[in-house]
Amino acid sequence: MSNARFQARPATDQTGRPDFISIKNFGFWYGEKKALKSMTLDIPERQVVAFIGPSGCGKSTLLRNLNRMNDLVDGIRHEGDIAIKGQSIYDPGLEVISLRRRVGMVFQKSNPFPKSIYENVVFALRVMGVKNRAVLDEACETSLRKAALWDEVKDRLNDNALGLSGGQMQRLCIARAIANRPEILLMDEPCSALDPIATGKIEELIHELKAQFTIVIVTHSMQQAARVSDRTAFFYLGELIEYDTTEKIFMNPGQAQTEAYISGRFG
Amino acid sequence: MATSSSDNSTPKGEPWVWFTSLGLIIGLTMVAGLLGLVLINGFSVFWAPEVPTVKLKDGTQIVGQFVQRRVRSNSPASDPHYERQYQIGLRELNSTSYVWVDELNIADEKFVPETLGLERMENGPAFIIPKTIVDSTGKQHPFIVPNATVDSAGKFHPIYTTAFSLIRAEVDQATYIRERVLDINQNKIGVVNAEMEEARIALRRAEDRQEPTVELTDKIKTLDAKFSELKKEAEEISKLTALGHIEGIDAKGRSVTIPFAGIVRAWEPNHMTTMDRISLMFSRMREFLLDAPREANTEGGLMPAIFGTLVMTVFMSLLVTPVGVIAAIYLKEYAKDGAVLRVVRICVNNLAGVPSIVFGVFGLGFFVYVLGGTIDQLFFSDQLKYNNNTPVFGTGGLLWCSLTLALMTLPVVIVATEEALSAVPRGMREASLAAGASKWQTIRDILLPASAPGILTGVILAMARGAGEVAPLMIVGVVKLAPTLPIDGLAPFLHLDRKFMHLGFHIYDLGFQSPDSDAARPMVFATTLLLIILVVCLNLGAITIRNRLRARFKGAAF
Numbered sequence: 001m002s003n004a005r006f007q008a009r010p011a012t013d014q015t016g017r018p019d020f021i022s023i024k025n026f027g028f029w030y031g032e033k034k035a036l037k038s039m040t041l042d043i044p045e046r047q048v049v050a051f052i053g054p055s056g057c058g059k060s061t062l063l064r065n066l067n068r069m070n071d072l073v074d075g076i077r078h079e080g081d082i083a084i085k086g087q088s089i090y091d092p093g094l095e096v097i098s099l100r101r102r103v104g105m106v107f108q109k110s111n112p113f114p115k116s117i118y119e120n121v122v123f124a125l126r127v128m129g130v131k132n133r134a135v136l137d138e139a140c141e142t143s144l145r146k147a148a149l150w151d152e153v154k155d156r157l158n159d160n161a162l163g164l165s166g167g168q169m170q171r172l173c174i175a176r177a178i179a180n181r182p183e184i185l186l187m188d189e190p191c192s193a194l195d196p197i198a199t200g201k202i203e204e205l206i207h208e209l210k211a212q213f214t215i216v217i218v219t220h221s222m223q224q225a226a227r228v229s230d231r232t233a234f235f236y237l238g239e240l241i242e243y244d245t246t247e248k249i250f251m252n253p254g255q256a257q258t259e260a261y262i263s264g265r266f267g
Numbered sequence: 268m269a270t271s272s273s274d275n276s277t278p279k280g281e282p283w284v285w286f287t288s289l290g291l292i293i294g295l296t297m298v299a300g301l302l303g304l305v306l307i308n309g310f311s312v313f314w315a316p317e318v319p320t321v322k323l324k325d326g327t328q329i330v331g332q333f334v335q336r337r338v339r340s341n342s343p344a345s346d347p348h349y350e351r352q353y354q355i356g357l358r359e360l361n362s363t364s365y366v367w368v369d370e371l372n373i374a375d376e377k378f379v380p381e382t383l384g385l386e387r388m389e390n391g392p393a394f395i396i397p398k399t400i401v402d403s404t405g406k407q408h409p410f411i412v413p414n415a416t417v418d419s420a421g422k423f424h425p426i427y428t429t430a431f432s433l434i435r436a437e438v439d440q441a442t443y444i445r446e447r448v449l450d451i452n453q454n455k456i457g458v459v460n461a462e463m464e465e466a467r468i469a470l471r472r473a474e475d476r477q478e479p480t481v482e483l484t485d486k487i488k489t490l491d492a493k494f495s496e497l498k499k500e501a502e503e504i505s506k507l508t509a510l511g512h513i514e515g516i517d518a519k520g521r522s523v524t525i526p527f528a529g530i531v532r533a534w535e536p537n538h539m540t541t542m543d544r545i546s547l548m549f550s551r552m553r554e555f556l557l558d559a560p561r562e563a564n565t566e567g568g569l570m571p572a573i574f575g576t577l578v579m580t581v582f583m584s585l586l587v588t589p590v591g592v593i594a595a596i597y598l599k600e601y602a603k604d605g606a607v608l609r610v611v612r613i614c615v616n617n618l619a620g621v622p623s624i625v626f627g628v629f630g631l632g633f634f635v636y637v638l639g640g641t642i643d644q645l646f647f648s649d650q651l652k653y654n655n656n657t658p659v660f661g662t663g664g665l666l667w668c669s670l671t672l673a674l675m676t677l678p679v680v681i682v683a684t685e686e687a688l689s690a691v692p693r694g695m696r697e698a699s700l701a702a703g704a705s706k707w708q709t710i711r712d713i714l715l716p717a718s719a720p721g722i723l724t725g726v727i728l729a730m731a732r733g734a735g736e737v738a739p740l741m742i743v744g745v746v747k748l749a750p751t752l753p754i755d756g757l758a759p760f761l762h763l764d765r766k767f768m769h770l771g772f773h774i775y776d777l778g779f780q781s782p783d784s785d786a787a788r789p790m791v792f793a794t795t796l797l798l799i800i801l802v803v804c805l806n807l808g809a810i811t812i813r814n815r816l817r818a819r820f821k822g823a824a825f
Contacts, residue, residue, distance in 0.1 A: 067701060074604070101703035111694030113713055127704040127712070176702065 016045025017085065020214050021066065021184065025080035028061060030073065035061045038080060039240035041233060048206060048215045050229035050246065052222060054261065057235040059218045063186050066216060067103035068096050084184070101128065104177030104213075108189040110169035112161035112176070117153050120161045120172055124180035139179050147175035148205055167198025174205065178213065185209065187217040191224065203228050222262050226250050234258045305799070308792035312555070313548040318382050318394055318536040320518065321353065321368065322375040329366060330382060330394045330518040331355035332536070334785075339369065354786075356392040357517055364391050365785040378537040380416055380427060383434070383515065385525060386532040388561060391786060394536075395515035395523050400433055403440060403511040403527070408433060423538060431535045434513065441508045441527040451501045454756075456494065461757060463490045464654075471653035531561075555793065564747065564777055565787045569794060571752055573801065575745070575767035578753050579668050580734045580805060586673035587733075588726050591680025592715075598681070599688045600710060619678035627739025630671030635663055635743060659764050663744030665753045666763035671743050672736060676729035683725020687718030723813040727806050734802045737771035745769040747776050770798040 021043035028036035036058045043049045051059035064070045065082060068089060082089050089099050101124065112120050119126075121143050122136045130136060140157070144150040149171045153164070161172055170190060177185060187206070191199040206215060206228045219225050225232050226246060233243040234257075242249060242258045253259040311334075320330045331353030338347045349370045358364050385393040400408040413424045470483040511527035531554075534547050558568030598615075602608050639660035643651055647659045660666070691714050699709040715722075737745075746766045753767045754760060774794050781787035 069697060069701060072697070072700070097703055097705055100701055105698075105701035107694055107697065107701075109694055111692065111698040113695060113698070114717055123699070123704070123712075124702040127699075127702065127708045173698070176698070180703065 020045035047230040050225035053235035058238040104182035118157040143175040143179040358390040572768040582669040595684035630743040687721025
């Protein structure tokens with residue numbers, strides 16, 4: 001089987017903490033249904049980790065646990081622990097709001113607020129209580145530049161964000177997620193609703209953002225996983241089947257199921 | 268049959284489209300019919316038609332405005348004959364101001380150009396033939412009808428224009444003076460009365476507590492002097508028109524004397540151009556909208572009722588919106604889903620189906636007696652003790668009406684708000700929470716602005732229901748005639764304790780409580796029309812706001 005088309009990128013320098021996010025024996029239930037079987041994996045600092053697997057395999061569930069978005073669902077339960085920089089996210093002393101301020105999230109469907117572009121970007125700062133106009137302006141420009149959107153919208157920051165194109169809206173959501181400088185950026189299939197050109201832009205962006213953020217991305221596109229990530233985790237039926245460098249997963253997977261999935265035999 | 272069953276290209280459901288549209292057609296026809304009926308009937312309040320002098324076969328005459336024509340009840344169906352109703356006015360002379368005349372009895376009908384129509388402060392309208400006009404200085408101007416009323420070119424003799432202009436000028440002067448007297452009586456004396464009231468209560472309190480009363484008695488004396496002075500001034504002014512009057516004869520030849528001071532408006536129904544009639548119509552419309560009612564509400568304007576309805580509806584909306592929105596936020600966002608919540612929701616929904624009079628009874632029992640009584644005892648105990656137990660809030664009033672209607676319309680706002688909150692896309696909620704916003708920040712900054720159009724829809728429905736409601740208001744503070752408006756120049760400007768007039772109640776009062784139902788009927792329709800227009804205007808205002816909000820969310824997924 002030819003893996004050349006995936007062009008897996010070699011893992012970059014690993015100066016950061018190797019267990020930046022540490023998931024230990026983590027299991028998860030929606031009511032009676034066990035969505036995640038006990039799993040353990042470490043996500044290193046300033047790297048891109050891709051979660052792949054067929055629909056319903058639990059990759060999004062795990063992602064949404066990293067900033068406790070699943071708390072919104074009734075009847076959830078978990079076992080084991082997730083720690084960021086050694087601190088458990090379930091620590092009763094840690095407020096979920098402060099966790100979410102450290103962990104930004106980009107969703108599958110772009111979801112800008114019905115506000116101006118400017119207000120969308122600085123939303124996270126506003127809810128933190130930042131009122132200083134200069135700080136907000138600066139954050140807005142920096143984030144939009146990082147999201148490669150600045151040149152397209154700098155003249156119409158006060159326009160309604162809902163007037164942007166689909167790709168622009170998704171980049172705006174990325175700008176919004178990084179405006180308060182989180183440490184981690186979670187991306188839940190950020191390109192699934194975008195055309196190839198917009199997808200390319202977002203992927204480039206992920207590559208650039210890696211210098212500052214630890215990025216976890218859920219994707220259905222194996223090419224995308226191969227293009228953007230340093231490490232890849234393959235999930236199947238709520239189980240972590242294999243987790244290794246992207247190169248290894250795509251070139252020389254250790255498990256038969258992984259190989260079957262990435263070669264397109266199922267999923 | 269065979270061809271039609273084999274013809275599969277004909278959409279089978281098509282005929283039912285017509286059937287479903289039938290419902291809409293019936294609805295629209297009914298609305299159009301209602302509006303048309305109200306428009307035509309209400310219009311007759313403003314329009315001044317020609318006034319005939321009708322000679323009957325028995326030799327008697329009537330002068331009056333034609334009202335309607337109907338089939339006589341005892342006439343055979345094969346050969347129906349009609350009777351006509353005329354408004355003859357002059358209630359002080361005639362037992363009724365409306366008469367029915369059998370068409371078979373009519374010998375002759377002509378339009379006498381000197382016929383004069385008068386709207387008066389008392390006893391309804393009058394239709395007379397003027398003989399002598401006495402102006403305010405006492406000078407007599409006999410009105411001698413020329414032999415040739417119309418010249419060869421078909422133009423009226425100029426003597427008519429001269430006489431009618433004189434009458435108009437005198438009526439205008441009398442109106443001006445009447446308004447000045449009214450201003451003194453209502454505004455200036457009103458202030459003095461309010462101060463007097465206060466001083467009297469203070470005096471009684473001082474006497475009761477055996478405190479010095481000299482200052483207060485002095486004040487009362489000063490106010491008394493001021494009062495008599497104003498009364499005298501008003502009398503002096505009204506004397507200016509005391510001499511002016513019209514002497515004339517009615518249809519039966521009886522002589523009538525009508526002072527100008529009692530005339531609101533004079534018109535010459537058979538000597539007017541269409542332009543004159545239109546300007547008279549506008550003058551009547553102006554009075555209808557801007558003046559206070561006269562003659563047991565059957566004449567004059569509706570200003571106090573319009574104002575009362577408007578203030579009450581706006582105040583009700585201001586009360587119901589925050590309460591309803593807050594309640595809905597709790598139900599939707601905070602309350603834990605379960606049996607209790609379901610029961611509460613069912614109760615809220617059922618509240619919308621409770622007959623409105625039940626809310627009125629509750630308003631009287633709880634708001635007026637319990638809340639109002641408590642307020643009076645806590646804050647107005649002096650008023651109660653030294654003013655013959657006259658309650659302030661312990662009786663019906665604007666506040667209690669607004670509160671009762673707010674309670675009645677609460678479910679509408681709650682349900683609309685809950686639905687609007689549910690309609691906000693989940694992604695938006697998640698995006699806000701993921702950005703580190705607290706639940707409250709998410710509600711305030713994202714959910715409420717996004718659901719504002721839906722909330723406003725609820726408020727619009729609440730307003731429409733509240734503005735047209737009558738039954739509960741009758742027992743919590745709406746009255747037939749309120750001497751004062753709920754908002755005026757006397758501190759504290761907004762008088763929540765005052766009783767007020769309401770268009771809906773006005774219609775009920777005109778239609779069912781008025782001494783002269785024939786006279787009141789056009790007014791009922793005109794008032795109905797006005798109520799409809801008012802509700803439409805209030806709704807249009809709210810809809811404009813909603814659309815402006817909606818435009819901001821254009822493109823969002825809801």
